[in-house]
Amino acid sequence: MTESKELQAKAKHEVATAGEQTRPGPVFTPEVDIFETDEELTLLADMPGVTADDVAIDLNDGVLTLSGDVKPLEGPGETDVLVEFETGRYHRQFALSDAIDQDKIDAKLEDGVLRLTLPKARKAVSRQIAVKAG
Amino acid sequence: MLTRNMFGLPSMGWRNTLADLENLTRRMELLTDAMLGRPGARLMMPKAFPAINITEDKDKYYVRAELPGMKAEDINLEVFGRNLAITGERKIPSEGENVRYHRREREAGRFSRIVTLPGDVDADSVDAKLVNGLLTVAIAKSAAAKAKQITVKAS
Numbered sequence: 001m002t003e004s005k006e007l008q009a010k011a012k013h014e015v016a017t018a019g020e021q022t023r024p025g026p027v028f029t030p031e032v033d034i035f036e037t038d039e040e041l042t043l044l045a046d047m048p049g050v051t052a053d054d055v056a057i058d059l060n061d062g063v064l065t066l067s068g069d070v071k072p073l074e075g076p077g078e079t080d081v082l083v084e085f086e087t088g089r090y091h092r093q094f095a096l097s098d099a100i101d102q103d104k105i106d107a108k109l110e111d112g113v114l115r116l117t118l119p120k121a122r123k124a125v126s127r128q129i130a131v132k133a134g
Numbered sequence: 135m136l137t138r139n140m141f142g143l144p145s146m147g148w149r150n151t152l153a154d155l156e157n158l159t160r161r162m163e164l165l166t167d168a169m170l171g172r173p174g175a176r177l178m179m180p181k182a183f184p185a186i187n188i189t190e191d192k193d194k195y196y197v198r199a200e201l202p203g204m205k206a207e208d209i210n211l212e213v214f215g216r217n218l219a220i221t222g223e224r225k226i227p228s229e230g231e232n233v234r235y236h237r238r239e240r241e242a243g244r245f246s247r248i249v250t251l252p253g254d255v256d257a258d259s260v261d262a263k264l265v266n267g268l269l270t271v272a273i274a275k276s277a278a279a280k281a282k283q284i285t286v287k288a289s
Contacts, residue, residue: 004223004242005243005244006183007244007245008183009181010183031239031240031241032237032239033240034235034236035229035233035234035235037232037233037234042229048201048267051266073198073270075196078189078196080187080188081188081189081190081195082178082186082249083178084177084179084180084181084186084187085185085186085187109266111202111203111204111205111266111267112202112267112268113203113267
């Protein structure tokens with residue numbers, strides 16, 4: 001790919017989360033890239049405005065939940081002139097098919113992008129058992 | 135509505151008339167909102183990438199855009215007249231040859247957007263920062279664009 005394309009305008013994807021919202025305000029679905037190698041699964045999520053303290057990652061029964069809070073951007077005394085995007089919570093869930101080594105999950109947040117590395121658990125079947133001669 | 139494409143010359147007379155007309159339309163909409171009890175401006179569809187929010191206070195205009203994964207050096211800002219041009223390229227580095235993608239929603243590419251501010255600005259007093267993928271450009275209003283407090287003197 002030599003010639004890069006022109007980015008197109010699009011609205012943020014707002015979700016209607018019935019029942020699970022405990023606070024008022026819009027909830028958005030972060031855009032993600034998910035890819036895997038033989039050893040690990042990596043997830044990249046665009047969560048602009050989220051700080052490391054405000055992101056929550058939960059893996060429970062093979063369901064990965066990402067959420068993040070964005071504090072209001074405007075300072076006191078500012079009034080709106082043009083509004084094309086809103087900010088609020090980010091929330092998204094994924095069902096993982098592979099067993100993940102929970103102790104080795106690594107999360108990094110840089111420039112508003114969350115990078116989550118999920119190492120796959122070693123499967124017991126792949127272990128070689130040497131039979132000793134008696 | 136506040137956007138303008140790059141074509142045409144800023145010095146041409148009709149452009150200002152058009153800008154004034156747009157300004158008037160916007161003010162009418164804000165007035166309607168205010169009359170109907172809706173606070174602030176309505177949520178608009180972004181006209182181009184990136185989506186932009188503009189706010190103002192007494193002294194400054196604030197232009198904000200969400201640009202996750204971008205570095206400051208990949209964003210170029212230019213102020214001319216009442217316009218702010220935001221150009222850049224979002225790059226998504228390759229993750230290697232032997233990865234298998236399940237989802238690929240994040241997009242890379244170039245962008246260029248010009249927004250027109252509602253009042254005159256001081257092009258020498260612009261402050262831009264990029265924090266957690268969020269661009270904030272604070273542009274000082276020119277003396278003429280600031281609301282003035284007038285003291286009523288007792289005779």
